[in-house]
Amino acid sequence: MAARGHGPGGAHDAQVRRLRDLLRSAVLRGRFDGGQLPGEAELMASYGATRATVREALDLLRREGLIDRRQGVGTHVVVNAVLARMAEAHGAADPMADSIFNRRMRPRVLDRSEVPLPAVAAERLGAPPGAPCLRLEYVALVEDEPTALATNYVLFPEGERLLAPPFDSDWYALLREAGLRFGESEFIMGCSAADPATASLLAVAEGAPLITFEQVIRDPDGRPFNLAHIHTRGDRFLFVSRAVRATP
Amino acid sequence: MAARGHGPGGAHDAQVRRLRDLLRSAVLRGRFDGGQLPGEAELMASYGATRATVREALDLLRREGLIDRRQGVGTHVVVNAVLARMAEAHGAADPMADSIFNRRMRPRVLDRSEVPLPAVAAERLGAPPGAPCLRLEYVALVEDEPTALATNYVLFPEGERLLAPPFDSDWYALLREAGLRFGESEFIMGCSAADPATASLLAVAEGAPLITFEQVIRDPDGRPFNLAHIHTRGDRFLFVSRAVRATP
Missing domain, CATH: 3.40.1410.10 (Chorismate lyase-like)
Structure with a gap:
Protein backbone atom coordinates (compact mmCIF):
# COMPACT_ATOMS: atom_id res chain seq x y z
CA MET A 1 0.00 0.00 0.00
CA ALA A 2 3.04 2.32 0.32
CA ALA A 3 2.93 5.22 -2.13
CA ARG A 4 5.79 5.23 -4.62
CA GLY A 5 8.11 7.86 -6.03
CA HIS A 6 8.20 11.63 -5.58
CA GLY A 7 5.41 14.22 -5.20
CA PRO A 8 3.24 15.02 -2.16
CA GLY A 9 1.82 11.51 -1.81
CA GLY A 10 5.09 9.89 -2.85
CA ALA A 11 7.48 7.76 -0.84
CA HIS A 12 10.26 10.37 -0.61
CA ASP A 13 7.99 13.15 0.67
CA ALA A 14 6.41 10.71 3.10
CA GLN A 15 9.84 9.76 4.53
CA VAL A 16 10.66 13.47 4.93
CA ARG A 17 7.36 14.20 6.70
CA ARG A 18 7.73 11.25 9.07
CA LEU A 19 11.32 12.07 9.99
CA ARG A 20 10.33 15.71 10.52
CA ASP A 21 7.51 14.63 12.87
CA LEU A 22 9.80 12.37 14.88
CA LEU A 23 12.58 14.96 15.20
CA ARG A 24 10.06 17.72 15.90
CA SER A 25 8.74 15.73 18.84
CA ALA A 26 12.22 15.36 20.32
CA VAL A 27 13.04 19.05 19.67
CA LEU A 28 9.87 20.36 21.32
CA ARG A 29 10.22 18.03 24.29
CA GLY A 30 13.83 19.15 24.80
CA ARG A 31 15.26 15.66 24.30
CA PHE A 32 18.54 16.59 22.59
CA ASP A 33 21.40 17.01 25.05
CA GLY A 34 22.55 20.62 25.12
CA GLY A 35 20.09 21.34 22.32
CA GLN A 36 22.47 19.81 19.78
CA LEU A 37 21.02 17.47 17.17
CA PRO A 38 23.01 14.48 15.90
CA GLY A 39 24.94 14.96 12.64
CA GLU A 40 23.54 14.00 9.26
CA ALA A 41 25.44 10.70 9.13
CA GLU A 42 24.11 9.64 12.52
CA LEU A 43 20.54 10.59 11.60
CA MET A 44 20.86 8.67 8.31
CA ALA A 45 21.98 5.57 10.23
CA SER A 46 19.40 5.90 13.04
CA TYR A 47 16.47 6.36 10.70
CA GLY A 48 17.62 4.38 7.67
CA ALA A 49 17.17 7.58 5.70
CA THR A 50 19.00 9.03 2.70
CA ARG A 51 21.03 12.21 3.08
CA ALA A 52 18.42 14.07 0.99
CA THR A 53 15.63 12.95 3.35
CA VAL A 54 17.59 14.05 6.45
CA ARG A 55 18.43 17.42 4.90
CA GLU A 56 14.86 18.12 3.81
CA ALA A 57 13.43 17.12 7.20
CA LEU A 58 15.90 19.41 8.98
CA ASP A 59 15.11 22.17 6.52
CA LEU A 60 11.39 21.95 7.39
CA LEU A 61 12.25 22.30 11.09
CA ARG A 62 14.55 25.21 10.31
CA ARG A 63 11.83 26.96 8.34
CA GLU A 64 9.46 26.40 11.27
CA GLY A 65 11.95 28.32 13.40
CA LEU A 66 12.66 25.35 15.68
CA ILE A 67 16.31 24.71 14.79
CA ASP A 68 19.27 26.52 13.35
CA ARG A 69 21.93 24.93 11.12
CA ARG A 70 25.43 26.34 10.76
CA GLN A 71 28.31 25.03 8.73
CA GLY A 72 30.96 23.63 11.04
CA VAL A 73 28.83 24.18 14.15
CA GLY A 74 26.01 21.74 13.47
CA THR A 75 22.30 21.77 14.15
CA HIS A 76 20.90 23.39 17.28
CA VAL A 77 17.51 23.75 18.87
CA VAL A 78 16.57 27.45 19.01
CA VAL A 79 13.11 27.16 20.51
CA ASN A 80 12.22 26.89 24.16
CA ALA A 81 8.74 25.43 24.24
CA MET B 1 -4.94 52.00 30.12
CA ALA B 2 -6.57 51.62 26.69
CA ALA B 3 -4.13 52.02 23.82
CA ARG B 4 -4.81 55.00 21.56
CA GLY B 5 -4.84 55.55 17.84
CA HIS B 6 -3.81 53.33 14.96
CA GLY B 7 -1.05 50.72 14.64
CA PRO B 8 -0.88 47.16 15.99
CA GLY B 9 -1.28 48.16 19.63
CA GLY B 10 -3.68 50.98 18.78
CA ALA B 11 -7.35 51.35 19.60
CA HIS B 12 -8.62 50.82 16.05
CA ASP B 13 -6.70 47.58 15.48
CA ALA B 14 -7.76 46.37 18.91
CA GLN B 15 -11.45 46.96 18.06
CA VAL B 16 -10.98 45.04 14.80
CA ARG B 17 -9.30 42.10 16.56
CA ARG B 18 -11.96 41.90 19.25
CA LEU B 19 -14.85 42.04 16.81
CA ARG B 20 -13.13 39.40 14.66
CA ASP B 21 -12.75 37.12 17.71
CA LEU B 22 -16.41 37.52 18.67
CA LEU B 23 -17.74 36.93 15.16
CA ARG B 24 -15.28 34.07 14.61
CA SER B 25 -16.69 32.33 17.66
CA ALA B 26 -20.24 32.60 16.34
CA VAL B 27 -19.19 31.51 12.82
CA LEU B 28 -17.29 28.43 14.02
CA ARG B 29 -20.08 27.40 16.40
CA GLY B 30 -22.65 27.73 13.60
CA ARG B 31 -24.66 30.43 15.39
CA PHE B 32 -25.80 32.45 12.37
CA ASP B 33 -29.18 31.33 11.05
CA GLY B 34 -28.80 29.84 7.59
CA GLY B 35 -25.12 30.78 7.70
CA GLN B 36 -25.98 34.41 6.93
CA LEU B 37 -24.23 37.13 8.91
CA PRO B 38 -26.05 40.35 9.78
CA GLY B 39 -25.45 43.34 7.48
CA GLU B 40 -22.81 45.98 8.17
CA ALA B 41 -25.31 48.45 9.66
CA GLU B 42 -26.64 45.87 12.10
CA LEU B 43 -23.13 44.82 13.14
CA MET B 44 -22.17 48.48 13.62
CA ALA B 45 -25.18 48.98 15.90
CA SER B 46 -24.76 45.69 17.82
CA TYR B 47 -21.08 46.24 18.55
CA GLY B 48 -20.91 50.03 18.68
CA ALA B 49 -18.33 49.78 15.91
CA THR B 50 -17.47 52.04 12.99
CA ARG B 51 -18.06 50.82 9.44
CA ALA B 52 -14.28 50.59 8.94
CA THR B 53 -13.96 48.32 11.99
CA VAL B 54 -16.78 46.04 10.81
CA ARG B 55 -15.34 45.80 7.30
CA GLU B 56 -11.83 45.04 8.50
CA ALA B 57 -13.05 42.39 10.96
CA LEU B 58 -15.09 40.70 8.21
CA ASP B 59 -12.12 40.94 5.88
CA LEU B 60 -9.93 39.05 8.38
CA LEU B 61 -12.56 36.27 8.56
CA ARG B 62 -12.80 36.21 4.78
CA ARG B 63 -9.03 35.89 4.44
CA GLU B 64 -9.13 33.05 6.98
CA GLY B 65 -11.53 31.28 4.60
CA LEU B 66 -14.39 31.27 7.10
CA ILE B 67 -16.82 33.59 5.31
CA ASP B 68 -17.57 34.84 1.84
CA ARG B 69 -18.82 38.35 1.01
CA ARG B 70 -20.72 39.16 -2.17
CA GLN B 71 -22.15 42.44 -3.31
CA GLY B 72 -25.95 42.30 -3.10
CA VAL B 73 -25.94 38.82 -1.54
CA GLY B 74 -24.33 39.61 1.79
CA THR B 75 -21.95 37.74 4.05
CA HIS B 76 -22.13 33.96 4.36
CA VAL B 77 -20.38 31.33 6.40
CA VAL B 78 -18.46 29.00 4.08
CA VAL B 79 -16.85 26.74 6.66
CA ASN B 80 -18.33 23.69 8.29
CA ALA B 81 -16.32 23.14 11.43
Missing part, protein backbone atom coordinates in the same frame (compact mmCIF):
# COMPACT_ATOMS: atom_id res chain seq x y z
CA VAL A 82 6.71 25.31 27.41
CA LEU A 83 4.64 22.24 28.16
CA ALA A 84 1.52 23.04 30.15
CA ARG A 85 -0.82 20.48 31.67
CA MET A 86 -4.32 21.03 30.37
CA ALA A 87 -5.84 21.16 33.85
CA GLU A 88 -3.46 24.01 34.73
CA ALA A 89 -4.19 25.82 31.47
CA HIS A 90 -7.87 25.58 32.41
CA GLY A 91 -7.13 27.02 35.83
CA ALA A 92 -8.85 24.00 37.36
CA ALA A 93 -5.80 22.56 39.12
CA ASP A 94 -3.31 24.21 41.40
CA PRO A 95 -0.07 24.66 39.44
CA MET A 96 2.82 22.31 40.10
CA ALA A 97 6.04 23.89 41.39
CA ASP A 98 7.74 23.96 37.96
CA SER A 99 4.62 25.00 36.06
CA ILE A 100 4.41 28.06 33.87
CA PHE A 101 1.24 28.83 35.82
CA ASN A 102 3.19 29.06 39.04
CA ARG A 103 3.75 32.83 38.83
CA ARG A 104 6.19 32.55 35.91
CA MET A 105 4.06 34.73 33.61
CA ARG A 106 3.79 38.47 33.62
CA PRO A 107 1.04 40.44 31.86
CA ARG A 108 1.42 43.52 29.70
CA VAL A 109 -2.03 45.05 30.06
CA LEU A 110 -3.47 46.57 26.87
CA ASP A 111 -6.92 47.43 28.19
CA ARG A 112 -8.71 47.24 31.53
CA SER A 113 -11.98 49.07 31.43
CA GLU A 114 -15.72 48.83 31.99
CA VAL A 115 -17.53 48.30 28.66
CA PRO A 116 -21.01 47.21 27.55
CA LEU A 117 -21.10 43.42 27.05
CA PRO A 118 -20.86 42.67 23.28
CA ALA A 119 -23.51 40.51 21.60
CA VAL A 120 -21.69 37.18 21.11
CA ALA A 121 -20.13 37.43 24.57
CA ALA A 122 -23.63 38.00 25.96
CA GLU A 123 -24.88 34.81 24.29
CA ARG A 124 -21.91 32.79 25.61
CA LEU A 125 -22.34 34.12 29.15
CA GLY A 126 -26.16 34.03 29.20
CA ALA A 127 -26.33 37.74 30.09
CA PRO A 128 -28.06 40.67 28.36
CA PRO A 129 -26.06 42.46 25.66
CA GLY A 130 -24.97 45.87 26.89
CA ALA A 131 -24.77 44.82 30.54
CA PRO A 132 -21.75 46.30 32.27
CA CYS A 133 -18.67 44.10 32.13
CA LEU A 134 -14.94 44.34 32.62
CA ARG A 135 -12.81 44.01 29.52
CA LEU A 136 -9.28 43.03 30.44
CA GLU A 137 -6.88 42.46 27.59
CA TYR A 138 -3.23 41.60 27.97
CA VAL A 139 -0.18 39.99 26.43
CA ALA A 140 1.19 37.18 28.59
CA LEU A 141 4.99 37.36 28.81
CA VAL A 142 7.23 34.43 29.68
CA GLU A 143 10.79 35.50 30.40
CA ASP A 144 9.88 38.86 28.83
CA GLU A 145 8.82 37.19 25.57
CA PRO A 146 5.21 37.55 24.41
CA THR A 147 3.53 34.13 24.29
CA ALA A 148 -0.21 34.76 24.32
CA LEU A 149 -2.76 37.52 23.74
CA ALA A 150 -5.98 37.31 25.77
CA THR A 151 -9.16 39.36 25.77
CA ASN A 152 -11.40 38.72 28.77
CA TYR A 153 -15.00 39.79 29.31
CA VAL A 154 -16.04 39.44 32.95
CA LEU A 155 -19.60 39.97 34.13
CA PHE A 156 -20.34 42.03 37.21
CA PRO A 157 -20.12 41.64 40.17
CA GLU A 158 -16.96 39.60 39.47
CA GLY A 159 -15.67 42.04 36.86
CA GLU A 160 -16.01 44.95 39.25
CA ARG A 161 -13.71 43.18 41.69
CA LEU A 162 -11.05 42.81 38.99
CA LEU A 163 -10.98 46.47 37.96
CA ALA A 164 -8.42 47.66 40.50
CA PRO A 165 -6.33 44.91 42.16
CA PRO A 166 -2.73 44.30 41.10
CA PHE A 167 -2.41 41.99 38.09
CA ASP A 168 1.16 40.78 38.10
CA SER A 169 1.31 37.13 37.05
CA ASP A 170 -1.41 35.00 35.41
CA TRP A 171 -5.17 35.17 35.05
CA TYR A 172 -5.90 32.47 37.61
CA ALA A 173 -3.71 34.15 40.22
CA LEU A 174 -5.72 37.34 39.61
CA LEU A 175 -9.05 35.52 40.10
CA ARG A 176 -7.75 33.73 43.18
CA GLU A 177 -6.35 36.86 44.80
CA ALA A 178 -9.62 38.70 44.15
CA GLY A 179 -11.38 35.91 46.04
CA LEU A 180 -13.44 34.81 43.00
CA ARG A 181 -14.80 31.29 43.12
CA PHE A 182 -13.87 29.05 40.18
CA GLY A 183 -16.11 26.11 39.29
CA GLU A 184 -15.48 24.93 35.75
CA SER A 185 -13.61 25.96 32.60
CA GLU A 186 -14.49 25.08 29.02
CA PHE A 187 -12.15 25.54 26.07
CA ILE A 188 -12.97 25.43 22.40
CA MET A 189 -9.51 24.93 20.90
CA GLY A 190 -8.45 25.45 17.32
CA CYS A 191 -5.77 27.28 15.41
CA SER A 192 -5.46 30.19 13.05
CA ALA A 193 -2.92 32.25 11.15
CA ALA A 194 -1.78 35.45 12.90
CA ASP A 195 -3.36 38.63 11.50
CA PRO A 196 -0.94 41.58 11.22
CA ALA A 197 -1.92 43.26 14.51
CA THR A 198 -1.80 40.04 16.55
CA ALA A 199 1.47 39.05 14.88
CA SER A 200 2.98 42.39 15.91
CA LEU A 201 1.82 42.05 19.53
CA LEU A 202 3.17 38.48 19.75
CA ALA A 203 6.40 39.26 17.84
CA VAL A 204 5.78 36.61 15.19
CA ALA A 205 5.53 36.83 11.42
CA GLU A 206 2.17 37.61 9.87
CA GLY A 207 0.48 34.29 9.11
CA ALA A 208 2.33 32.40 11.85
CA PRO A 209 0.23 29.57 13.30
CA LEU A 210 -1.44 30.36 16.63
CA ILE A 211 -3.42 28.12 18.93
CA THR A 212 -6.81 29.70 19.60
CA PHE A 213 -8.88 29.18 22.72
CA GLU A 214 -12.34 30.37 23.51
CA GLN A 215 -12.76 29.94 27.22
CA VAL A 216 -15.84 30.15 29.41
CA ILE A 217 -15.33 30.06 33.17
CA ARG A 218 -18.23 29.22 35.47
CA ASP A 219 -18.62 29.72 39.19
CA PRO A 220 -19.23 26.71 41.45
CA ASP A 221 -23.01 27.11 40.89
CA GLY A 222 -22.56 26.71 37.12
CA ARG A 223 -23.11 30.38 36.24
CA PRO A 224 -20.73 31.52 33.46
CA PHE A 225 -19.06 34.84 34.31
CA ASN A 226 -15.87 35.03 32.23
CA LEU A 227 -15.39 34.71 28.46
CA ALA A 228 -11.89 34.85 26.98
CA HIS A 229 -10.45 34.77 23.48
CA ILE A 230 -6.84 33.67 23.67
CA HIS A 231 -4.23 33.44 20.90
CA THR A 232 -1.15 31.48 21.86
CA ARG A 233 2.16 31.19 20.03
CA GLY A 234 2.33 27.72 18.53
CA ASP A 235 6.13 27.64 18.81
CA ARG A 236 6.08 28.49 22.51
CA PHE A 237 3.25 26.57 24.11
CA LEU A 238 2.31 22.91 24.01
CA PHE A 239 -0.60 21.48 25.93
CA VAL A 240 -0.57 18.06 27.51
CA SER A 241 -3.94 16.37 27.80
CA ARG A 242 -4.62 12.91 29.25
CA ALA A 243 -7.73 10.78 29.25
CA VAL A 244 -8.25 7.43 30.91
CA ARG A 245 -10.81 5.01 29.57
CA ALA A 246 -13.50 4.20 32.10
CA THR A 247 -13.49 0.45 32.66
CA PRO A 248 -16.75 -1.04 31.42
CA VAL B 82 -16.66 19.98 13.47
CA LEU B 83 -16.64 20.24 17.25
CA ALA B 84 -15.18 17.15 18.89
CA ARG B 85 -15.22 16.42 22.61
CA MET B 86 -11.68 15.94 23.85
CA ALA B 87 -12.49 12.60 25.51
CA GLU B 88 -13.76 11.29 22.14
CA ALA B 89 -10.71 12.66 20.31
CA HIS B 90 -8.60 10.75 22.83
CA GLY B 91 -10.59 7.59 22.16
CA ALA B 92 -11.24 7.33 25.88
CA ALA B 93 -15.02 7.77 25.72
CA ASP B 94 -17.58 6.03 23.57
CA PRO B 95 -18.70 8.49 20.89
CA MET B 96 -22.05 10.20 21.23
CA ALA B 97 -24.62 9.50 18.49
CA ASP B 98 -23.91 12.75 16.60
CA SER B 99 -20.15 12.62 17.09
CA ILE B 100 -17.64 12.68 14.26
CA PHE B 101 -16.12 9.65 15.97
CA ASN B 102 -19.33 7.67 15.48
CA ARG B 103 -18.26 6.11 12.17
CA ARG B 104 -18.52 9.40 10.26
CA MET B 105 -14.88 9.36 9.18
CA ARG B 106 -13.34 7.33 6.41
CA PRO B 107 -9.61 6.73 6.00
CA ARG B 108 -7.54 6.96 2.83
CA VAL B 109 -4.66 4.68 3.69
CA LEU B 110 -1.23 5.90 2.52
CA ASP B 111 0.88 3.21 4.13
CA ARG B 112 0.25 0.05 6.14
CA SER B 113 3.39 -1.96 6.56
CA GLU B 114 5.75 -3.59 9.02
CA VAL B 115 8.80 -1.37 9.62
CA PRO B 116 11.62 -1.17 12.17
CA LEU B 117 10.63 1.12 15.06
CA PRO B 118 12.32 4.55 14.55
CA ALA B 119 14.49 6.03 17.32
CA VAL B 120 12.22 8.76 18.76
CA ALA B 121 9.19 6.48 18.55
CA ALA B 122 11.18 3.86 20.45
CA GLU B 123 11.92 6.35 23.23
CA ARG B 124 8.26 7.39 23.45
CA LEU B 125 7.04 3.79 23.56
CA GLY B 126 9.80 2.45 25.81
CA ALA B 127 10.73 -0.20 23.24
CA PRO B 128 14.05 -0.97 21.50
CA PRO B 129 14.76 0.95 18.28
CA GLY B 130 14.46 -1.37 15.32
CA ALA B 131 11.85 -3.62 16.95
CA PRO B 132 9.16 -4.67 14.49
CA CYS B 133 6.19 -2.33 14.41
CA LEU B 134 3.22 -1.52 12.25
CA ARG B 135 3.28 1.84 10.50
CA LEU B 136 -0.20 2.87 9.49
CA GLU B 137 -0.56 6.24 7.84
CA TYR B 138 -3.81 7.68 6.54
CA VAL B 139 -5.76 10.79 5.66
CA ALA B 140 -9.01 11.01 7.63
CA LEU B 141 -11.88 12.09 5.38
CA VAL B 142 -15.08 13.72 6.62
CA GLU B 143 -17.74 13.87 3.93
CA ASP B 144 -14.98 13.05 1.44
CA GLU B 145 -12.94 16.06 2.52
CA PRO B 146 -9.48 15.52 3.99
CA THR B 147 -9.38 16.77 7.58
CA ALA B 148 -6.39 15.10 9.23
CA LEU B 149 -3.21 13.25 8.39
CA ALA B 150 -2.05 10.62 10.90
CA THR B 151 1.05 8.45 11.11
CA ASN B 152 0.77 5.62 13.64
CA TYR B 153 3.51 3.39 14.99
CA VAL B 154 2.09 0.35 16.78
CA LEU B 155 4.27 -2.11 18.68
CA PHE B 156 3.79 -5.83 18.27
CA PRO B 157 1.82 -7.89 19.20
CA GLU B 158 -0.87 -5.18 18.81
CA GLY B 159 0.52 -3.92 15.51
CA GLU B 160 0.45 -7.41 14.04
CA ARG B 161 -3.27 -7.62 14.73
CA LEU B 162 -3.84 -4.34 12.82
CA LEU B 163 -1.99 -5.38 9.67
CA ALA B 164 -4.90 -7.08 7.92
CA PRO B 165 -8.38 -6.23 9.31
CA PRO B 166 -10.66 -3.82 7.44
CA PHE B 167 -10.02 -0.15 8.32
CA ASP B 168 -13.11 1.73 7.23
CA SER B 169 -13.93 4.47 9.75
CA ASP B 170 -11.73 5.85 12.54
CA TRP B 171 -8.69 4.72 14.46
CA TYR B 172 -10.56 3.85 17.62
CA ALA B 173 -13.06 1.70 15.73
CA LEU B 174 -10.07 -0.16 14.23
CA LEU B 175 -8.53 -0.77 17.66
CA ARG B 176 -11.88 -1.81 19.10
CA GLU B 177 -12.73 -4.20 16.27
CA ALA B 178 -9.28 -5.79 16.52
CA GLY B 179 -10.04 -6.45 20.19
CA LEU B 180 -7.18 -4.25 21.46
CA ARG B 181 -7.49 -3.00 25.01
CA PHE B 182 -7.31 0.77 25.49
CA GLY B 183 -6.19 2.16 28.84
CA GLU B 184 -5.07 5.78 28.51
CA SER B 185 -4.30 8.37 25.85
CA GLU B 186 -1.93 11.31 26.13
CA PHE B 187 -1.82 14.21 23.68
CA ILE B 188 0.84 16.85 23.31
CA MET B 189 -1.06 19.51 21.35
CA GLY B 190 0.36 22.41 19.43
CA CYS B 191 0.10 23.94 15.99
CA SER B 192 2.26 24.41 12.94
CA ALA B 193 2.19 25.73 9.39
CA ALA B 194 1.49 23.15 6.69
CA ASP B 195 4.58 22.03 4.76
CA PRO B 196 4.00 21.61 1.00
CA ALA B 197 3.47 17.83 1.07
CA THR B 198 1.07 17.91 4.04
CA ALA B 199 -0.77 20.88 2.52
CA SER B 200 -1.28 18.91 -0.67
CA LEU B 201 -2.59 15.84 1.17
CA LEU B 202 -4.99 17.97 3.24
CA ALA B 203 -6.01 20.20 0.32
CA VAL B 204 -5.01 23.42 2.08
CA ALA B 205 -2.61 26.17 1.09
CA GLU B 206 1.04 25.80 2.00
CA GLY B 207 1.55 27.50 5.36
CA ALA B 208 -2.06 26.97 6.48
CA PRO B 209 -2.33 26.54 10.25
CA LEU B 210 -2.69 22.94 11.43
CA ILE B 211 -3.32 21.58 14.89
CA THR B 212 -0.63 19.04 15.75
CA PHE B 213 -1.06 16.14 18.13
CA GLU B 214 1.48 13.69 19.37
CA GLN B 215 -0.47 10.85 20.89
CA VAL B 216 0.66 7.94 23.03
CA ILE B 217 -1.90 5.22 23.76
CA ARG B 218 -1.35 2.82 26.65
CA ASP B 219 -2.99 -0.49 27.42
CA PRO B 220 -4.90 -0.95 30.71
CA ASP B 221 -1.64 -2.04 32.39
CA GLY B 222 0.04 1.29 31.49
CA ARG B 223 2.25 -0.10 28.71
CA PRO B 224 2.46 2.33 25.76
CA PHE B 225 1.92 0.55 22.44
CA ASN B 226 0.81 3.23 19.94
CA LEU B 227 2.47 6.52 18.97
CA ALA B 228 0.77 8.83 16.49
CA HIS B 229 1.67 12.13 14.84
CA ILE B 230 -1.51 13.82 13.69
CA HIS B 231 -1.95 17.04 11.69
CA THR B 232 -5.48 18.38 11.71
CA ARG B 233 -7.00 21.12 9.58
CA GLY B 234 -7.50 24.14 11.81
CA ASP B 235 -10.49 25.30 9.79
CA ARG B 236 -12.29 21.96 10.11
CA PHE B 237 -11.78 20.69 13.62
CA LEU B 238 -12.32 22.30 16.99
CA PHE B 239 -11.76 20.50 20.25
CA VAL B 240 -13.89 21.02 23.31
CA SER B 241 -12.16 20.47 26.63
CA ARG B 242 -13.71 20.86 30.08
CA ALA B 243 -12.15 20.85 33.52
CA VAL B 244 -13.89 21.07 36.86
CA ARG B 245 -12.10 22.45 39.87
CA ALA B 246 -11.80 19.94 42.67
CA THR B 247 -13.47 21.41 45.75
CA PRO B 248 -10.85 22.00 48.44
